[in-house]
Structures are given as structure tokens and as C-alpha cells.
Amino acid sequence: MARSIDRERIVQVALAGYGRPASSPVPPDSPLAWHGGVQRDIADADRLLDAAGWRRGADGVRVRDGKRFEVELLSVRRRLHGDDD
Numbered sequence: 001m002a003r004s005i006d007r008e009r010i011v012q013v014a015l016a017g018y019g020r021p022a023s024s025p026v027p028p029d030s031p032l033a034w035h036g037g038v039q040r041d042i043a044d045a046d047r048l049l050d051a052a053g054w055r056r057g058a059d060g061v062r063v064r065d066g067k068r069f070e071v072e073l074l075s076v077r078r079r080l081h082g083d084d085d
Contacts (some may be wrong), residue, residue: 001071002038004045014073 007021026033054062054069062069 001045001049003041003048005038006040010073 022028023038053064
């Protein structure tokens with residue numbers, strides 16, 4: 001899964017450009033951060049998911065044992081001026 005993620009696009013779209021791409025849950029500026037990086041390689045990601053039993057259905061969504069492959073992206077919501085919640 002890690003090999004298929006476009007981290008730069010996530011920063012641009014989900015975080016409105018605020019932040020830096022990371023390869024772990026530890027912030028990149030932390031001295032504990034891993035800076036090895038993950039190379040984006042979609043062909044290798046497809047091969048690994050196929051090997052793990054996650055096959056593409058006719059609609060392109062991967063399924064294993066009848067369960068659809070899903071990912072939840074957690075992020076911090078930016079407050080905008082005028083937000084009441």
C-alpha cells in the first residue's frame with residue numbers, strides 16, 4: 001500500500017499545501033523521524049496486493065474474501081473564518 005501513495009498530492013489536496021510528505025506517523029521534523037522514504041512504485045504495489053490476495057474486481061476496486069479494500073485518511077481540519085462548529 002505504501003508504494004502506491006502519492007504523498008505530495010495528499011499534502012496539496014487534503015492539507016491545502018500545509019505540511020510535508022512523510023513516510024511514517026512521526027512528523028518529519030522530529031529527531032525520531034525515519035528519513036528513508038518510500039519510493040512510489042505502482043507496478044510493485046499492484047504485484048504485492050495481488051500476492052496478498054487483494055484482486056481487482058470488474059469495477060477496479062480490490063476485493064479479498066468478499067471484502068472491499070478500503071483506506072481511511074485521517075487529517076486535521078483547518079478552521080475557516082466564520083466556522084461556527
